[in-house]
Amino acid sequence: MYGHKLFFSLLFYFAGIAGLQAQADTSLLLPTLEVSATPLRSTAAGERTEQWDSAQIATYAHSSLGELLSRETGIFIKNYGAGSLATPSVRGGSAGHTAVVWNGFALQSPMLGLLDFSLLPTHFADDIELRYGGNSAGWGSGAIGGTIALRNRPAYRQPLSLTLRSLIGSFSRRDLQFQARYGSESIAGSTRLFHQQADNDFPYRIRPDLPERRQTNAAFRQRGLLQEFYWKLHPGQQLGLQVWWQEGDRDIPPLTTQTRSAASQKDKVLRSALHWRRNGPRSVLQARVGFFREYIDFRDELTGLRAESRFWSLVGEVEGQWQLTRSQQIQAGFNQTFTRAFADGYAEPPEQYQAAVFGAFRQKLGGWQLQISGRQGSVDGTLIPFVGSLGAEGKLLNWLSMRAKISRNYRLPTLNDRYWRPGGNPELKPEQGWSQEAGIQTNWTFDKHQFEYSITAFNRNIQNWILWSISGNANYWSAQNIAEVWSRGIEQRIGWTFSSGSFQTKISGGYDFIRSTNQQAIESPRIEAGSQLIYTPEYRAFGQLQLRWKGLEAAYQHSYTSEVSSLTEPLPGYQLGHLRLSYTLEGAPLGGALFFRIENLWDASYRIVERRPMPGRHYQTGLRLKFSQVNED
Amino acid sequence: MRVFFITLALFFTLVAGAQHTVTFENFNLPADSFLNNAGAAGGFESGAIFLPNDYNPDFDAWEGWAISTTTDTLTPGFTNQYSAIAGGGAEGSDTYAVTFASGPSIIQLQETAAGSMVEGMYITNSTYAYYSMLDGDAFAKKFGGETGEDPDFFRLTIKKYLDGQLSTDSVDFYLADYRFEDNNQDYIVDEWTFVDLSTLGPVDSLQFTLSSTDVGQFGINTPTYFCVDNIRLTEQTTSRPVLLSEAPLELYPNPAVNILLVDWPQEDAALSLINTQGQEVKRQLLQRGQNEVDVQALAPGSYWIQVRDDRQVWRAKSFVKR
Numbered sequence: 006m007y008g009h010k011l012f013f014s015l016l017f018y019f020a021g022i023a024g025l026q027a028q029a030d031t032s033l034l035l036p037t038l039e040v041s042a043t044p045l046r047s048t049a050a051g052e053r054t055e056q057w058d059s060a061q062i063a064t065y066a067h068s069s070l071g072e073l074l075s076r077e078t079g080i081f082i083k084n085y086g087a088g089s090l091a092t093p094s095v096r097g098g099s100a101g102h103t104a105v106v107w108n109g110f111a112l113q114s115p116m117l118g119l120l121d122f123s124l125l126p127t128h129f130a131d132d133i134e135l136r137y138g139g140n141s142a143g144w145g146s147g148a149i150g151g152t153i154a155l156r157n158r159p160a161y162r163q164p165l166s167l168t169l170r171s172l173i174g175s176f177s178r179r180d181l182q183f184q185a186r187y188g189s190e191s192i193a194g195s196t197r198l199f200h201q202q203a204d205n206d207f208p209y210r211i212r213p214d215l216p217e218r219r220q221t222n223a224a225f226r227q228r229g230l231l232q233e234f235y236w237k238l239h240p241g242q243q244l245g246l247q248v249w250w251q252e253g254d255r256d257i258p259p260l261t262t263q264t265r266s267a268a269s270q271k272d273k274v275l276r277s278a279l280h281w282r283r284n285g286p287r288s289v290l291q292a293r294v295g296f297f298r299e300y301i302d303f304r305d306e307l308t309g310l311r312a313e314s315r316f317w318s319l320v321g322e323v324e325g326q327w328q329l330t331r332s333q334q335i336q337a338g339f340n341q342t343f344t345r346a347f348a349d350g351y352a353e354p355p356e357q358y359q360a361a362v363f364g365a366f367r368q369k370l371g372g373w374q375l376q377i378s379g380r381q382g383s384v385d386g387t388l389i390p391f392v393g394s395l396g397a398e399g400k401l402l403n404w405l406s407m408r409a410k411i412s413r414n415y416r417l418p419t420l421n422d423r424y425w426r427p428g429g430n431p432e433l434k435p436e437q438g439w440s441q442e443a444g445i446q447t448n449w450t451f452d453k454h455q456f457e458y459s460i461t462a463f464n465r466n467i468q469n470w471i472l473w474s475i476s477g478n479a480n481y482w483s484a485q486n487i488a489e490v491w492s493r494g495i496e497q498r499i500g501w502t503f504s505s506g507s508f509q510t511k512i513s514g515g516y517d518f519i520r521s522t523n524q525q526a527i528e529s530p531r532i533e534a535g536s537q538l539i540y541t542p543e544y545r546a547f548g549q550l551q552l553r554w555k556g557l558e559a560a561y562q563h564s565y566t567s568e569v570s571s572l573t574e575p576l577p578g579y580q581l582g583h584l585r586l587s588y589t590l591e592g593a594p595l596g597g598a599l600f601f602r603i604e605n606l607w608d609a610s611y612r613i614v615e616r617r618p619m620p621g622r623h624y625q626t627g628l629r630l631k632f633s634q635v636n637e638d
Numbered sequence: 639m640r641v642f643f644i645t646l647a648l649f650f651t652l653v654a655g656a657q658h659t660v661t662f663e664n665f666n667l668p669a670d671s672f673l674n675n676a677g678a679a680g681g682f683e684s685g686a687i688f689l690p691n692d693y694n695p696d697f698d699a700w701e702g703w704a705i706s707t708t709t710d711t712l713t714p715g716f717t718n719q720y721s722a723i724a725g726g727g728a729e730g731s732d733t734y735a736v737t738f739a740s741g742p743s744i745i746q747l748q749e750t751a752a753g754s755m756v757e758g759m760y761i762t763n764s765t766y767a768y769y770s771m772l773d774g775d776a777f778a779k780k781f782g783g784e785t786g787e788d789p790d791f792f793r794l795t796i797k798k799y800l801d802g803q804l805s806t807d808s809v810d811f812y813l814a815d816y817r818f819e820d821n822n823q824d825y826i827v828d829e830w831t832f833v834d835l836s837t838l839g840p841v842d843s844l845q846f847t848l849s850s851t852d853v854g855q856f857g858i859n860t861p862t863y864f865c866v867d868n869i870r871l872t873e874q875t876t877s878r879p880v881l882l883s884e885a886p887l888e889l890y891p892n893p894a895v896n897i898l899l900v901d902w903p904q905e906d907a908a909l910s911l912i913n914t915q916g917q918e919v920k921r922q923l924l925q926r927g928q929n930e931v932d933v934q935a936l937a938p939g940s941y942w943i944q945v946r947d948d949r950q951v952w953r954a955k956s957f958v959k960r
Contacts, residue, residue, distance in 0.1 A: 211784045261784040263774035308715025352696075427697035475740070481699065530855040539855070573854040616784070 046143045046324075046336065046365065047154065050376035051396025051410030053137045053444055053461050053496070062127050064560075064585070067172045067180050067201070067627060070133070070153070071122030076562050076583070078135060079496060079517035079545045080151070082122065084613050087176075087205050087620065088225030088255050091123040096137060096463060097492035097521025097541050098150025099470075101416055106144055107155045108247065109322065110278060110295045113147055115344045115357065116316055118419035124253055124272060126199060128170075128182060129231045130155040137496070138463060139414035139440035141392040142378035145340075145361060146417040146435070149467065150492075157247060159193035159235035160186045164634035174602075174625030177204035191237040202226040207620035210610065211261060220618060222266045225255035229274075245280040260616035267306035274299050287328040295320040314348035316420075324363075332369040338362070346420045355424040359384050359417075373399030389435050390415060401445070409443040418484065422471055428483035436486070438467035444496075455502040464493045475529040487527060490538065494519035507555045514548030540614070542567045542578070556589040556598075561606075571615040579611035598629040657757075660685040660869040662733040665705050669732065672706040672720040678893075680940025680956050682735070686751030686871055689735055690744055692939045701739055706865075707732045714769030719863060723768040728760035728830035728867035736764055736865045737846070740857070741917075745869070746843040746942075749884060753800070753840045757870040760830040761794065763813050764863035771814050771826050771860060778859040779852045781816045782824065789817040790851040792826075792860050796833070798841035802910070802918075802944060809835055813848075813864055830867060885945040887924075893958035898931040900924065900943075907947040913939065933959050 055078060057065075065073040071091035075082040083100070084091040092100035101118035104111055105125070113120050127133065133155055140148040165187045172180040180201040187194050205223035210216075229251030236244045251274045259266035278295040300315040324338025342359045361382035368375045379393040394412030401407050418433035444461030470488035475481065500513040521541045526534040537543065544567035551560045562585075567578040587600035601624070608622040662684045665673060675693035676682050682689045682705055689703035706720040707727075720736055727734040737743040747754055763771075771792060774780030781790040792814040798805045811833045814826040835844070850860040888901040900909065902924045909931065911920040919936060922929075924945060936959045943957065 215785060260774060260776070260779075262779035263776075264780055265773065268776075305715065307713075308717050309713060310715060310717050427694065427699055481694075481697070529857060531857075532855070572856070573852075573859075616779075 046378075047134070049136070049140055049143055049365075049378065049394065049396055049410075050367065050374045050398045051394075051408045051442075052140065053408070053442070053459070055135045055137075057133045059131050062130060062133060063629075064587075066128045066170055066182065066629075067625070068127055069123045070125035070127055070155075073127050073133070074122070074135070074153075076547065076549075076564065079515050079547065080135075081540070081542055081545060081566065082613075083540050084123070085617050086220075086223065086258060086614075087207075088123060088203060088223070088227075089257070089617075090121050092119055093122060093150075093153075094538075094541055095150030096465065096494060097490075097519045097538065098465075098467075099538075101147055101419070102149035102151075104140075104144045104146070104148035104152040105155065106152060107249075107276065108157055108278060108280065109291075109293055110276070110297070110320055111145060111147070112276075112297075114299065114316070114419075115318065116314060116346050116348065116420045118147065118416065118422075121272075124227070124251065124274070125155070126227075126229060126251075128184070128199065129157075129197060129229070129249065131158045132156050137461070138410060138442050139412040139465065140394065141414035142363065142365070142380045142394045142412060145363075145380065145382065146415060149414045149416055149436075149438075149440070149465070157195070157231075157233055159233070159243075159245065160188040160195065161193045161235070161237070162190060163188040163193075166631060166633040168629065168631045170627065170629045172201075172625055172627035174203070175623035176207050176620065177202075178625065179203070180627070188235075193233075193235040195231070195233045197231040198229070200226075200228040205258075205620075207618075207623065209618040209621065218618075220258055220620075222256040222268070223258035225253065227251065227253040241284040243280075243282045245278075245282075247276075247278045247280070249276040250274070258617075261618055262616050265307070269304055269306075271302040272300070289326045290323070291325070292323045293321075312349060314346070314350075316344060316346035318342055318344040334367040335364070336367075337364040344420070348421075348425075350421070350425045350429075352424070352426055355420050357385060357420065371399070373397060384417060389417070390437055392437075404449055405445060405447050407443070407445045409441075411439065411441045413437065413439050418471055422484040425484075427481050428473060430484045433471060433484055434469045434486050436467055436469050436471055438465060440465040453503055453505050455500075455504075457498070457500045459496075459498045461496045462494070463496070464491075466491050472527065472530070474527060487525065488532075489524040490521060491524050492519065492521035494521075509551075509553040511551040511553075512548070514546070516544070516546045518544055537570065539570045539572065542569050544578075556591070558585075558587045558589070560585045566613075574615060576612050576615055579609055580607070581609055581611070582606040593633045593635050596631045596633070599627075600629075601626045656873050658685055658751075658871045658873075660687045660871065661731055662705055662727070662735055662867065663731060665733060667705060667707045667733055670708050670710075672704055672708055672736075674700040674704040674720070678958060680958060681746075683748065684735075686748045686754065687869055688746040688748055689737075690746065690940065694938075702743065703735050703737045703745075706734060706736050711765055713765065714773065715775065716766060716861070719764065719766045719861075721765040722762050722830075722865035722867075723765045723828045724762045724830045724865075728762075731867065734865050734867035736863060738861075738863045739846075739848075740862065741847075743846040744843055745846070745866075747841065747871070751871060751873060752842045755839065755872040756798075756835045756841055756844060757872055758832055758834040758836065759869040760867045761811060761813075761827075761833050762830045762865050763792075763827050764861065764865055767792065767813070767861040767863045768826055768828060777856075778861065781814055781826065781852075782821065786821060788851070791815045791817055792848065792850045794864060795847045795849065796835060796838070797845045797847075798838045799843045799845060800839075800841055802842075802946065804845065805838065807838060809833065809837065885943070887943070887945065889943065889957055893960040894933050895960050896932070896934045898933050898957060900929045900931055902926055902929060902945075905947065907945050910944045910946075911936070912942040912944055913937075 071082045074080045081094045082091050093103045095103050105120045136152045140152050144152050168184045170182040182199040184197045206219050208217045208219050232248045234246045238244055253272040255270055257266055257268040275298045280293045283290045296319055298317040303312045320342045322340040326336040328334055340361045344357045345354055347354045361380055363380035365378035375397045377395050381391050382389050392413045396410035398408035415435040415437040417435050422433055423429050423431045442463035446459035448457045467490045469486035470490050471484055472488045473482045474485050496517045498515045503510045521538045522535050523532045547564040549562045562583045565580045569576050584603045584606050589598040605622050611619055664684050676691035681691045691702040693700045708721040709725045710718050710721045711723055711725045722734055770778045771781045782788050794811045794813055796809045816824040818824055848862045850858045852859040886903055890899055907924045909922055909924040910918045913919050938959050940956050940958045
């Protein structure tokens with residue numbers, strides 16, 4: 006039990022910061038440039054996907070990726086509070102079982118294996134795609150529960166536009182964002198800047214009969230820059246440069262079982278990437294290089310504890326895609342990633358070298374698409390298990406389509422799992438296992454009505470799941486491949502859209518049932534065989550009603566999350582509602598929008614994480630101004 | 639509850655034998671320092687007392703007992719893990735012992751003192767555990783919980799070993815008690831408090847077990863630390879016919895990795911390996927001549943070897959498993 010609390014507290018706080026980085030994993034065809042052929046890797050057959058385009062993202066411009074996903078999907082976001090750590094659980098997986106890929110680079114921290122979604126500003130992406138299920142063959146380590154792709158797109162042939170967004174809200178929330186986009190025939194660029202802050206000193210009650218308290222030491226501040234440049238060197242050849250700089254500073258509020266806190270954490274992130282792409286008549290070639298650096302500085306003024314950690318990674322990747330025949334495509338690539346990490350918990354700064362070759366073959370057969378993919382990776386020269394997938398999708402009837410996929414997936418042990426002292430275990434094996442899923446989807450259109458419905462069932466078994474545990478005669482916590490987790494569930498989505506003239510109504514919703522159980526009893530931490538993982542709700546339901554008339558829009562969102570277990574006690578389920586009203590006036594050269602939001606409309610008292618209060622009803626209002634240069638022609 | 643177990647002032651009479659007080663001052667520690675590594679000895683000796691210690695140089699981590707003169711009564715958290723909340727040792731002294739253990743802690747009486755009476759000792763909270771209970775931290779709750787009404791407690795249960803047997807009798811001492819109807823009576827011990835252990839009678843060693851109402855998936859959330867000083871012993875010559883003598887055995891290699899060889903010059907006897915928590919982790923027959931003891935499966939650390947036959951119990955040296 007040597008110092009395990011320190012370890013866990015560091016782990017916890019570091020997680021609170023976002024480790025991002027590029028793992029050896031990888032990705033594919035970059036969406037950074039205009040694409041003439043659909044990249045194989047970003048459209049694996051047989052998966053369920055959800056996408057948000059720039060217009061949809063715009064309604065979440067002041068939100069983090071965690072907030073977007075918790076409102077628009079069945080994903081459970083374990084959110085420690087506004088501005089605090091937020092990690093996803095997709096299909097009952099752990100926080101490390103979601104791969105986040107930015108223009109082809111995996112962003113999970115190699116030290117923690119996860120990414121803090123509260124540090125991912127949605128407005129830094131031009132589109133966001135969520136693919137459910139395992140896809141390690143395409144995206145490598147961690148693509149087990151799902152993969153989230155954040156993409157930027159060059160704006161060639163677009164006149165200069167300048168957008169300014171601001172928001173003010175309860176608890177001294179202030180946001181300011183600026184974006185400039187410009188694109189000629191052969192050059193495009195975009196500059197995005199943001200600053201946001203909040204005191205976050207919201208009131209809450211432990212119980213209705215007890216006096217109101219106010220959250221303390223909960224302020225946060227974030228600012229960042231995303232700069233992109235793209236050049237068409239040649240009609241079929243493009244070069245892109247992206248630099249993402251971001252820094253965050255947040256106080257870490259006390260738990261409800263804590264008198265006070267004076268802890269804080271700073272995060273600094275630099276992600277830079279160079280992309281090259283060549284489109285041939287029947288092929289696409291891409292190469293990319295990324296350099297990623299992150300730094301976390303945790304301090305606690307009360308205990309005098311200070312813990313700094315940082316890493317840098319260098320990633321290089323080439324990949325190509327060839328059209329063999331009209332109905333056959335093949336794709337292959339190679340990725341190398343070198344990482345070095347620094348923390349007091351390491352004896353020496355660990356280094357990790359990863360390499361992987363990956364490929365896919367896609368065949369069209371009538372209305373069906375089949376895809377087979379594979380990846381062989383190595384870590385520090387040792388081969389890791391081969392992973393692959395087989396997927397198919399197609400139409401059964403004109404209004405009914407179906408998809409199915411089977412895949413083998415893995416997650417590498419993190420650097421902390423391998424090298425943290427005490428307890429790190431360099432001999433850990435990757436977590437790995439098989440996933441299967443199948444689903445059907447229907448679409449009908451009657452007159453001005455459009456309906457859609459889909460149902461998907463999945464099953465996944467993961468072996469060698471890594472837990473920090475005390476076992477045998479050992480008297481300290483160490484990382485071990487001891488758990489086995491069985492996840493299965495059913496996901497349903499329904500939608501109805503009605504359009505008439507300038508009036509549009511949309512109702513959409515989803516209902517997920519997920520069982521994700523430990524199959525082995527473990528003594529310490531105490532886990533019973535067959536028990537649902539902690540912080541993994543069995544049910545999530547969410548829905549949204551949107552009414553739009555000309556520039557006026559009203560949207561109401563509602564969600565239900567069932568009870569979860571936590572480290573010490575069960576947390577009751579809760580329902581949340583949010584209302585948004587906006588008025589948009591599109592125009593050139595000047596356009597704009599005004600919005601007003603009521604968050605937690607019903608003033609629910611709820612907790613996502615035990616001992617972490619969440620704010621009741623609160624308000625936000627904002628303004629968007631857009632200047633666009635008018636084309637003379 | 640408290641009054642049942644604590645005698646705040648000490649009144650005792652000597653029945654027989656000499657009285658000793660173990661003060662830990664023999665380490666001559668400078669002010670504001672600590673010893674958390676007893677090296678190959680596997681523990682700290684002070685007078686008739688042996689305090690097992692398991693130090694891991696790879697992690698700079700320790701378990702069992704440490705010796706301390708730190709006086710920080712203000713800094714919460716793990717970084718101040720060697721301080722007693724009373725500030726310094728008991729009865730105005732400088733040096734005291736602090737223990738951290740995931741399981742029970744053990745205090746052993748040296749062989750010449752084995753079987754003595756432990757009249758009692760001063761006990762207090764560590765600063766780390768004190769503030770964790772008073773204010774909560776990132777793991778452990780503030781006692782009373784978020785409403786202030788939870789009937790929390792942090793309890794130390796003391797039992798004895800005599801002739802290798804763990805007693806059923808015990809003495810409970812509440813390091814914190816929030817179970818009172820009137821929350822104003824809730825308390826966390828912040829002074830050196832004398833705990834009377836004379837009811838346990840003669841002992842070879844004492845076992846200390848902490849329990850807390852703040853328990854989660856990872857076991858006790860409250861930091862499992864407390865501090866001890868000025869242990870009062872009375873040698874009980876009448877209570878035991880035979881004091882333990884050292885077993886006439888040779889053991890090697892020491893430290894051992896896989897096999898420990900034990901040369902035994904006498905008739906068959908039983909050999910027990912006892913870990914620093916006082917638990918018997920292995921028992922096997924010891925025959926005249928060379929015996930092999932398989933220690934491969936044992937966790938690294940120091941162990942005691944105890945040997946007994948029909949007539950007597952011997953006490954032996956410790957050995958270290960690597």
